[in-house]
Amino acid sequence: MANSKSAYSSAGKKQKLDTHIIVVWVDNEAGVLARVVGLFSGRGYNIESLAVAEVDQKKNISRITIVTTGTPQVIDQIKLQLKKLVPVHKVADFKREDKNVIFKEMALFKFVANNGKLNKAIEACKNFNPVILDKTNKSNVIQITALRREIDNMSKNLKKFGLVSVSRTGAVAMTRGSEIFK
Amino acid sequence: MPKLYSGAEIVFKCLEDQNVSHIFGYPGGAVLPIYDELKNFNSVKHILVRHEQGAGHAAEGYARSTGKPGVLLVTSGPGATNAVTALTDAYMDSVPLVCITGQVPTHLIGTDAFQECDTTGITRPCTKHNWLVKDVNDLAEVIHKAFEVATTGRPGPVLVDIPKDIQFQKAKYKNFKNKQKLNGKSHNNYSQKNIDELINLISKAKKPIFYTGGGVINSGTKASELLRELVYATGFPITSTLQGLGCFPADDNQFLGMLGMHGTYEANNAMYSCDLMINVGARFDDRITGKIDEFSPKSKKVHIDIDPSSINKNVKVDLAIVGDIKSVLTSTLKTFKKTKKNFSKSNKFQISNWWEQIQKWRSKKSLEYIGSEQTIKPQYAIERLYELTKDKDTYITTEVGQHQMWAAQHYKFNKPNRWMTSGGLGTMGYGLPAAVGVQIAHPKKLVIDIAGEASVLMTMQEMSTAVQYNLPIKIFILNNEYMGMVRQWQELLHDKNYSESYTAALPDFVKMAEAYGCVGIRAKTPEELDDKIIEMLNSDRPVIFDCLVDKQENCFPMIPSGKPHNQMLLGPKDQKEKKITGKGRTLV
Numbered sequence: 001m002a003n004s005k006s007a008y009s010s011a012g013k014k015q016k017l018d019t020h021i022i023v024v025w026v027d028n029e030a031g032v033l034a035r036v037v038g039l040f041s042g043r044g045y046n047i048e049s050l051a052v053a054e055v056d057q058k059k060n061i062s063r064i065t066i067v068t069t070g071t072p073q074v075i076d077q078i079k080l081q082l083k084k085l086v087p088v089h090k091v092a093d094f095k096r097e098d099k100n101v102i103f104k105e106m107a108l109f110k111f112v113a114n115n116g117k118l119n120k121a122i123e124a125c126k127n128f129n130p131v132i133l134d135k136t137n138k139s140n141v142i143q144i145t146a147l148r149r150e151i152d153n154m155s156k157n158l159k160k161f162g163l164v165s166v167s168r169t170g171a172v173a174m175t176r177g178s179e180i181f182k
Numbered sequence: 183m184p185k186l187y188s189g190a191e192i193v194f195k196c197l198e199d200q201n202v203s204h205i206f207g208y209p210g211g212a213v214l215p216i217y218d219e220l221k222n223f224n225s226v227k228h229i230l231v232r233h234e235q236g237a238g239h240a241a242e243g244y245a246r247s248t249g250k251p252g253v254l255l256v257t258s259g260p261g262a263t264n265a266v267t268a269l270t271d272a273y274m275d276s277v278p279l280v281c282i283t284g285q286v287p288t289h290l291i292g293t294d295a296f297q298e299c300d301t302t303g304i305t306r307p308c309t310k311h312n313w314l315v316k317d318v319n320d321l322a323e324v325i326h327k328a329f330e331v332a333t334t335g336r337p338g339p340v341l342v343d344i345p346k347d348i349q350f351q352k353a354k355y356k357n358f359k360n361k362q363k364l365n366g367k368s369h370n371n372y373s374q375k376n377i378d379e380l381i382n383l384i385s386k387a388k389k390p391i392f393y394t395g396g397g398v399i400n401s402g403t404k405a406s407e408l409l410r411e412l413v414y415a416t417g418f419p420i421t422s423t424l425q426g427l428g429c430f431p432a433d434d435n436q437f438l439g440m441l442g443m444h445g446t447y448e449a450n451n452a453m454y455s456c457d458l459m460i461n462v463g464a465r466f467d468d469r470i471t472g473k474i475d476e477f478s479p480k481s482k483k484v485h486i487d488i489d490p491s492s493i494n495k496n497v498k499v500d501l502a503i504v505g506d507i508k509s510v511l512t513s514t515l516k517t518f519k520k521t522k523k524n525f526s527k528s529n530k531f532q533i534s535n536w537w538e539q540i541q542k543w544r545s546k547k548s549l550e551y552i553g554s555e556q557t558i559k560p561q562y563a564i565e566r567l568y569e570l571t572k573d574k575d576t577y578i579t580t581e582v583g584q585h586q587m588w589a590a591q592h593y594k595f596n597k598p599n600r601w602m603t604s605g606g607l608g609t610m611g612y613g614l615p616a617a618v619g620v621q622i623a624h625p626k627k628l629v630i631d632i633a634g635e636a637s638v639l640m641t642m643q644e645m646s647t648a649v650q651y652n653l654p655i656k657i658f659i660l661n662n663e664y665m666g667m668v669r670q671w672q673e674l675l676h677d678k679n680y681s682e683s684y685t686a687a688l689p690d691f692v693k694m695a696e697a698y699g700c701v702g703i704r705a706k707t708p709e710e711l712d713d714k715i716i717e718m719l720n721s722d723r724p725v726i727f728d729c730l731v732d733k734q735e736n737c738f739p740m741i742p743s744g745k746p747h748n749q750m751l752l753g754p755k756d757q758k759e760k761k762i763t764g765k766g767r768t769l770v
Contacts, residue, residue, distance in 0.1 A: 006744070007743055008743060009468060009472065009473050010744050012475055013475075031306070034306065035306060073494060077491060080490050080493075081491050084310075086310070
């Protein structure tokens with residue numbers, strides 16, 4: 001330390017990281033996603049997952065949901081930096097543990113197997129609102145909605161029932177109750 | 183039916199409505215329609231630079247010395263990429279710039295066309311915002327919005343990319359009404375409660391200090407006046423960052439000099455030991471704080487800043503006041519005068535021990551250096567330059583390196599907007615083109631670029647611009663043949679391995695001046711220095727002044743990396759007295 005040869009100070013102590021879900025309402029215009037994502041990569045923030053789509057076609061508003069990790073200071077910076085972007089209207093931030101917020105991810109599973117295994121696969125998905133989107137003699141496609149960790153587990157555990165392909169979205173979030181975020 | 187204007191005309195209609203009198207630029211294929219219209223708009227004068235980076239820095243110099251946005255106009259591809267350094271520089275130092283770039287026609291975008299580049303993609307991280315205009319009907323609104331974003335809140339650069347076909351297409355132009363509203367991103371966001379809290383802290387403090395920065399200057403000259411009023415009314419000491427120099431008179435007794443890596447002993451020790459730090463428009467930059475964990479450990483910290491994301495970014499503060507400095511200081515003074523009449527007198531006793539301590543630190547005379555009769559000491563050169571120019575309203579720009587720090591330490595600024603230097607990005611080659619921009623804005627004033635020989639060579643071609651427009655800028659080069667700051671770090675931290683920091687084949691700057699058609703002057707000894715400086719000042723033409731200085735001189739005091747403020751490295755005089763001990767040696 002005393003012998004540092006750098007023109008810069010050395011890094012401070014490592015702090016605990018929290019997982020947060022950041023929701024950003026933006027003008028749906030060219031390059032807006034690049035601005036948001038570029039802010040994260042440029043300043044060294046994490047993105048664990050990302051979901052984005054237009055939610056108000058009249059006003060051209062898109063809603064971006066980003067799952068990120070960081071120290072409390074970094075999470076604060078993320079929010080404040082996002083708010084400075086010109087196309088950003090508002091920014092909400094929820095802790096993953098927050099009981100007042102619903103988080104959901106969707107996944108599509110494709111199974112290729114015999115009938116017995118396919119039925120077992122459907123059975124295994126039953127806690128996660130399974131929808132059978134496609135079915136043939138030797139395959140099916142099941143849609144589930146669940147939490148990130150649950151989908152992680154499922155995609156590991158279902159290999160034995162012939163899971164061959166997984167496609168999944170980032171998390172989306174919404175508060176419980178009648179209140180909306182202003 | 184209303185008159186239709188081409189995109190190129192609309193660009194100038196907008197510039198006229200924004201009261202832009204000068205633009206800095208360089209033509210090229212994708213901006214030719216705009217250049218074609220130049221002749222029809224007499225109120226906008228175009229300054230032809232020699233490199234687009236020069237256009238950017240000139241616009242910065244113009245902006246920082248006037249408080250108005252600087253405008254540059256460059257072509258697509260290399261024109262845009264050359265401007266990126268200046269845009270990044272302006273972003274780091276919060277300088278309002280509007281950069282207009284040409285782009286290949288809309289139907290060729292994405293085809294790797296000649297001189298095409300993803301300008302908005304490249305400049306996204308170095309502008310506050312940028313726009314690619316794909317419909318001529320949006321053009322006027324976008325340009326006006328660009329000026330609004332650049333100049334409101336924390337100022338910064340913006341870019342408008344205009345494809346060539348849009349410059350030809352026609353649209354209506356509605357006259358623009360200048361509405362002074364903020365862009366909703368950065369309005370004042372503080373309450374009277376915050377102000378009361380601040381005044382409460384002020385009245386309790388026993389070891390207070392004001393730490394002020396470029397935000398005061400960006401907030402306008404009125405902000406500097408208010409700051410002075412508050413500092414006098416409290417009787418507190420004040421220190422300033424590199425960018426804040428000039429917002430408080432440097433020759434005033436309450437001013438402790440610049441703080442930070444090359445700041446004075448008294449300023450840094452006061453920052454370390456204070457019990458109340460009032461940060462006004464500064465951003466706790468790493469050159470200021472040193473080791474964050476040990477930064478001013480015992481103080482309550484107040485941070486007044488217009489940018490909410492500056493609060494708690496590097497240093498956690500106890501009281502944040504988000505707002506424009508001018509408006510925050512106005513509220514503070516109003517309440518202060520009402521509740522604390524004659525405060526500076528009644529409070530004198532409470533902070534008298536603090537001032538005594540500061541005087542002790544001051545008596546170290548940390549900016550002193552060992553003089554010489556044979557060679558010109560760089561500090562001496564700046565001192566003489568200051569003495570011989572202090573009666574004039576002088577504008578100083580600098581390049582980046584030792585000379586920049588010596589200028590900040592030894593040239594005393596008493597007014598805001600007189601000091602233009604690249605602090606955040608540290609761009610070598612900033613000073614010469616910035617001086618061009620300053621002189622354009624202030625044709626009758628004395629403009630000096632305090633330069634190093636290495637930095638100035640990076641943008642030397644702009645001398646040609648200065649000659650073309652009869653700009654009598656003075657390029658005062660402290661020539662030590664080294665990249666001085668690199669050499670200093672190598673001496674102190676890399677065992678004197680002067681790897682590639684010596685410039686072996688420097689040009690003859692006097693002959694170079696003559697080749698450019700300006701005046702070249704060389705000073706070799708301390709004896710002749712004054713006469714030569716006077717000769718430079720008496721010239722009404724651009725001058726390159728080659729001041730040959732001591733090649734080994736280092737810039738002190740200095741906080742070694744990763745050290746707190748109270749562990750400074752002082753100059754050679756002090757080191758001799760102290761005899762560097764084992765521990766001291768590991769510091770260097």
